[in-house]
Amino acid sequence: MAKITLKDLSHSYLAKQYNNADWALRGVNIDWKDGGAYALLGPSGCGKTTLLNIISGLLKPTSGDILFNDKDVTKLNPVERDIAQIFQFPVIYDTMTVYDNLAFPLKNRGLSEIDIVTKVKEIAEMLELTSTLNNRASGLTADGKQKISLGRGLVRSDVNVIMFDEPLTVIDPHLKWVLRSKLKELHQKINRTMIYVTHDQTEALTFADQVVVMHEGQIVQTGTPVELFEKPKHTFVGHFIGSPGMNILPCRIKNGEINFEGKTLSSNISIKKTSFNKTQIGIRPEFINFSKDGIPVKINRVSNTGRHKIVDTNCSSGNIKILLKASSEIPSGSAHITFNQKYTYVYGDDWIIE
Amino acid sequence: MNKTINQKAWYFVIPVFVLVAFNAAVPLMTVVNYSFQETFGNNVFTWEGTRWFKQILQSDRFHAALGRQAMFTSIILLIQIPLGIGIALTMPKKGWGVPVCLILMSMPLLIPWNVVGAMWNIFALPDIGFLGHTLNAIGFDYNFTQQPGDAWFTTILMDVWHWTSLVVLLSYAGLNSIQPAYYQAAEIDGASRWAIFRYIELPKMKKVLTLAILLRFMDSFMIYTEPFVLTGGGPGNTTAFLSIDLVKMALGQFDLGPAAAMSLIYFFIVLLLCWVFYSLMMRNEEKS
Missing domain, CATH: 2.40.50.140 (Nucleic acid-binding proteins)
Incomplete structure (x- = not known):
């Protein structure tokens, strides 16, 4: 559980930058409140995933700082930052059972067997995976696999933030709705900071309390869905939303x-x-x-x-x-x-x- | 909608049928023909039934050759598969190192078998060869033409040099097809390097590794040219693998009947082992 502050964050994938287009992120400043449900909204290529990977520690920013609860974590790796991230495509460990998949992050952190069993059962119950716990994970459908990915993110009780990188891309439309409601429900239940990256405004507006709109590597507006609709602070927000x-x-x-x-x-x-x-x-x-x-x-x-x-x-x-x-x-x-x-x-x- | 039935399409298969007949079926049937008969030339054959098969299956010579072959194949698989995976894991994934490594790796694969044999023969000669001379100079008593252990060592080293690249290239292709999200997820899950290998890389390489093992198994089980040029099966019969022994029997001694029977047995062993390998490795695939 943590408040996340990004200070003057800039990132470029190139060694030398000559103009604005060479930057994936340009001067991002934002506070993510503890326990908030945020959506990071923007078209493909606007820097959403880059921002997410910088928060999780998979990428080191070219310049700027990341603070968790006012403590500088810029140099820490994902494990030390204690975050969870769910990716666009379901990432599962093929050779493991559903149970082992969910238990994997806990085992790596050296939890006791009893704790692991309780945790995994609890999460499996929440995601309706209990009946498949002993099946091989590779045999599941796409949404079943994505539920496992979600589960691996949710199973740890100590995470600072859970980040979703367009997690419902591969899910059938009718299941998207179900899983999104599930996420919203989970957010209310476990009350942890969640950041949800998407390019779909409906997804962003239904999931989040606060929507952060990105455009060409910059945050152009942060606000509730109503604020974004009624008073866009940038012409891009006006275009993109609605x-x-x-x-x-x-x-x-x-x-x-x-x-x-x-x-x-x-x-x-x-x-x-x-x-x-x-x-x-x-x-x-x-x-x-x-x-x-x-x-x-x-x-x-x-x-x-x-x-x-x-x-x-x-x-x-x-x-x-x-x-x-x-x-x-x-x-x-x-x-x-x-x-x-x-x-x-x-x-x-x-x-x-x- | 009804499908149009037109059996004339079979005519299109005729060229393939003829081709396959000439390059596979006819020679194979000739071998089958020889394996049940005895001939002394002039196209005169006498029926021998299963005599040659019984003789081969009971002969110590065949058992010994089969044993050497099994030993050789096991050793090179045990070396080449882990070594190939290991090299593939350490190869760069981007930058100028990629083409350099790929070209270096492909080189041995492009050299003809007999050239490899000749190269290694000269390379390993105890008096003038670089390898042989160096080994002797630093105090080893090395002579692959006279000592069976040295002959085996050289043959295996040669095969490892020639064929590990194949495993490397296949593994490298398998590794490169893994989505970066898998590594990122593993990093976030706190997986150790070993766990990443064991639960992500190895399962994702399974298909290419199956292919690599099958190819290396078949090729090494049928190996002929390289050891023939390097050691000629010697010293004595110590490196006479199945195909070398078979050629000795067929062309050296002109025992066409037993040699034909041996070819068929040899062929069935390769077929059977390939099937066993493949079913074992694909066993879990079908379950899920």
Whole structure:
């Protein structure tokens, strides 16, 4: 059980770095609270797995420190850090039985036979593996094998953190749901810090209390699923979370006023800095409505997803998607729209201006 | 949907059938023919029944050759398999060392058998060979042409030099196919180096090792050219393995009947042992 702090963590797989693209991680700073359920969300190649392997000690960071309960562990190996990690593909010891697989991490740590038996039985019970305990692990199905991997992570009671690296990739969709609920349930039961890496927003949002969004080696936002949805701090979060993602459109800032499509948007933010390379406004499709007057748009296409209608429109600045209830009336041809001011944000060089 | 039945497709098999007939079935049947008959040339044969088989199976000469063969094969398997795995484990997994090691390892495999025999013959000569001369210079009484122990030592060393690479390359391929996650998981589980070998590497190499053992077993059990060039089966008959003895009987003494019977027995022993090896090693595979 531990609080985990990452300080100015950077990592590169190359010997020499010339630009940002050469870094897998760039200046990561974050506190993971003890007992929290976190999701690390981002597209493939954004540095999630690198970050995870650095926390577990499988990788040594190029620079920066890792602290467990304010104690520096940067130089310690995975065993000394006392962590558990579950990988994308089930890792099982083929020649061992299910029982021996689960007992393996405990045996390596020199626990007594009685302790091992109790622990393994307890975990097997939790993961519904009791009936297969004496079978050879190699004969199990993919989800059975992944349960063993999970079990080996959960069987040790002293771990500081349990990390999951896209653990449900190889599992059938209907079992994914079951296993994910199981994990959530386990988190509540054993109350240990858990970090769950995924590129699937549904998985992240259903598992975690706090979602950490990564983009090109940086953490762009940490927050609850609601915060990420309602107030994305980076245009990437707006894009990546939500379906369809946030509308991001170019705007101009003049004398502290936001000018979009020739209209001044009223807003209560004060813009001090003006020297941005690009300025954009962001509005989620959920927070746009048709109105009598406002921004003129042309309606291109309406798709019905069952519960919602997604309206594709365009104005002179670009495409705007609007999400409305399935029962809504959609005007045809051209129309006017207004943005819900509360959820309209301004981004300077992709970061929110507040 | 009904499958179209067209037996004409069998015609396509004819070339293969002819080829196999000529390179396998016909020669084998000739041997079978010889093994039940006696001939003195001029294509005159007399029926002997199972006489040659009985004679071979009861002969001390065959028992001795079979014993030497079993001993030789066991020794080289016991050396080459662990040594091959060991070398594969220490070979680099990336960088410039990989092609260097792979090329160095493949070299002995590319040298023709008789050249290997000749090379080692010269290399081991007690008076002028580098190995033989050095061994004598540092105080060993070494002479592979006269002392059976030295002949065995040299033959085994030669085979180890020639064929360990095969085991190395197969093991290396097996090791490289292991996902890094297995090592990472083992690291997190706190596994010792031995445990990683025993529970991850060895089970994952099982298929290639089965292949390596089978190949090395068959090849070494049928070994002919290298010991023939190196020792010629001597001194005396001490390194006359089964195939050397067989050639002596067939071409040296021209005992075609007994030699044919011996070939068939030899063939069945190899077949039987391969089957036993394979079933033993694949036993657990079928269970799971």
